[in-house]
Amino acid sequence: MRLGLVIDLDVCVGCHACAIACKQWNASGMTGALTDYEPYGAEPSGVWFNRIRSYEVGEYPVSKTINFPMSCMHCEDAACVTVCPTGASYKRAEDGIVLVDQDKCMGCNFCSWACPYGARELDRATGTMKKCTLCADRIYDQNLAVEDRQPACVLTCPAHARMFGDFDDPESAVSRTVRERSGYQLMPELGYNPTNHYLPPRKAKPIPIENLGKPGFKEKLKTFVNKVVKR
Amino acid sequence: MHPAFSVIFFTVSSGAGLGLFALLVLADLFKLGGGLSSQALLMPGILAIFLVGGGFLSSVFHLANPKNSWRAVMRFRTSWLSREGVFGLLFFPFASIYLGLAWLAPESWLPVRYVFGIVALLLSWAAIFSTGMIYACLKTIRQWNTPLTPANYLALGHFSGVLLLLAFLPQENQGLFVFLAIALLAVAAFLKAIYYFWIVAPHISSTINTATGFNRAKVKLLDQGHTHGTFLTQEFGFQVARKYRLILKAIFFLIAFVYPLMILIGNPTQGGMVIATISALLGLVVERWLFFAEARHVVNLYHGAQRC
Ligand code: SF4
Ligand code: SF4
Ligand code: SF4
Numbered sequence: 338m339r340l341g342l343v344i345d346l347d348v349c350v351g352c353h354a355c356a357i358a359c360k361q362w363n364a365s366g367m368t369g370a371l372t373d374y375e376p377y378g379a380e381p382s383g384v385w386f387n388r389i390r391s392y393e394v395g396e397y398p399v400s401k402t403i404n405f406p407m408s409c410m411h412c413e414d415a416a417c418v419t420v421c422p423t424g425a426s427y428k429r430a431e432d433g434i435v436l437v438d439q440d441k442c443m444g445c446n447f448c449s450w451a452c453p454y455g456a457r458e459l460d461r462a463t464g465t466m467k468k469c470t471l472c473a474d475r476i477y478d479q480n481l482a483v484e485d486r487q488p489a490c491v492l493t494c495p496a497h498a499r500m501f502g503d504f505d506d507p508e509s510a511v512s513r514t515v516r517e518r519s520g521y522q523l524m525p526e527l528g529y530n531p532t533n534h535y536l537p538p539r540k541a542k543p544i545p546i547e548n549l550g551k552p553g554f555k556e557k558l559k560t561f562v563n564k565v566v567k568r
Numbered sequence: 569m570h571p572a573f574s575v576i577f578f579t580v581s582s583g584a585g586l587g588l589f590a591l592l593v594l595a596d597l598f599k600l601g602g603g604l605s606s607q608a609l610l611m612p613g614i615l616a617i618f619l620v621g622g623g624f625l626s627s628v629f630h631l632a633n634p635k636n637s638w639r640a641v642m643r644f645r646t647s648w649l650s651r652e653g654v655f656g657l658l659f660f661p662f663a664s665i666y667l668g669l670a671w672l673a674p675e676s677w678l679p680v681r682y683v684f685g686i687v688a689l690l691l692s693w694a695a696i697f698s699t700g701m702i703y704a705c706l707k708t709i710r711q712w713n714t715p716l717t718p719a720n721y722l723a724l725g726h727f728s729g730v731l732l733l734l735a736f737l738p739q740e741n742q743g744l745f746v747f748l749a750i751a752l753l754a755v756a757a758f759l760k761a762i763y764y765f766w767i768v769a770p771h772i773s774s775t776i777n778t779a780t781g782f783n784r785a786k787v788k789l790l791d792q793g794h795t796h797g798t799f800l801t802q803e804f805g806f807q808v809a810r811k812y813r814l815i816l817k818a819i820f821f822l823i824a825f826v827y828p829l830m831i832l833i834g835n836p837t838q839g840g841m842v843i844a845t846i847s848a849l850l851g852l853v854v855e856r857w858l859f860f861a862e863a864r865h866v867v868n869l870y871h872g873a874q875r876c
Contacts, residue, residue: 353793380796388798390870391791394782402790405780406871416707421652424638441639444632447649449803450569453708453774455867464633471849494622521781524774524866527707 864868
């Protein structure tokens, strides 16, 4: 198996719900707690497995805002694992999940240097490296209903921008979606072969903003109402 | 990259110690400059072991979780950090036994002493090389991912080592070592100059476009998604203005190469050599600081950098 995520950049609304759900689940999960530093202070900071950034692609007026969630990509060629001197970082043979053994990590930060995607964060309270576990303590849980055996971020996403599945199976939903929607990997030139894939935004007609022609009756009515009604 | 002082101290100190020890063994094996007496071997040898030991200690305290540091030898097969640890740890017994034999053992033990010396020599080369490879093996940092990195570590380690050795030698014994020091200085300065020209030359590198996958349009960061710094911004966000980098490079070349060279060519006294050595070591601290400060990790692309 090669488990990972597909993230649909076409529909992600940048609500950060996945990051919150991730933090909630993993704070008490296998590598918890995820320490916060000064959570109510002037400079709040802390450990997160999942971060969402927003970018503007293109230039006004032909531009688009893209919300960009990133967590560990569970790379096939994970240099974070090969550089780790203690053996705390490992990639599971059975499902490809990359994990950090909290009992072995010495907090040297070397693995975070080797990760291009900023997926690893040191927890200053425990002195150990923490990262996305792909909710390994959830996806196999026999006590959960089958449809709930998915990472917390995937279950919570209100826009259904996240999918979880096995990339080794060419007919799995994730493999098919990546095929059909030209899903891609980030920074392929570094050769890490990340498992997580991103779906590009679908092509959409630009919304015209200039030379709109003569306004129709509806437009005239709108302009009239806007003039009459003072806000 | 954030320049952590413990790592700067570690690499400068252990590099100088290992370089010094390698040169001591070479001088002993090949009778360089007429060979060093066992007394002349002893003091610099002990200093070398202390420099390496002090460096290793400082690197252990740099860890966030030092109690697991013994595990660092576990992944010798894949990790350069692990290899550095193993070579460094093995260096201590071999180096100490070699020195002990030089001090106490009778002449007939010479072959045994040489065997320990050669092993310590190979281990010190392997350890310096591994230190360089820790940085050079990272594909995420273009400025480090080059054969120049281990070459620089080896050259600077031996250069600072030969200066330390000269600081121990009385003026009449310096002879050949002065020439050796000038040669090593030339190699180190030349390699470092190549490196500095190389990192500012235009490169094909990762960009914000390859990082996000939007290759056909301009990409601009709108929101980092956090209100204050994170581990990523603290560890990788560090930057210095170009102007200060240039000034620091000039200072480094002056105090690490130009001043020691002036002392070396002017028939150096032992006192002069001590000052030149201290000056060079301070220069290497500046060099190491810059080595970190100039490195740009690709994760900065996600925080808005256009290229790395
Ligand atoms: S995303 Fe980073 S931490 Fe995760 S497997 Fe890849 S290199 Fe390792
Ligand atoms: S911080 Fe921990 S997991 Fe990362 S390389 Fe060091 S020992 Fe390994
Ligand atoms: S929960 Fe879904 S929509 Fe919200 S930021 Fe995460 S991926 Fe995007």
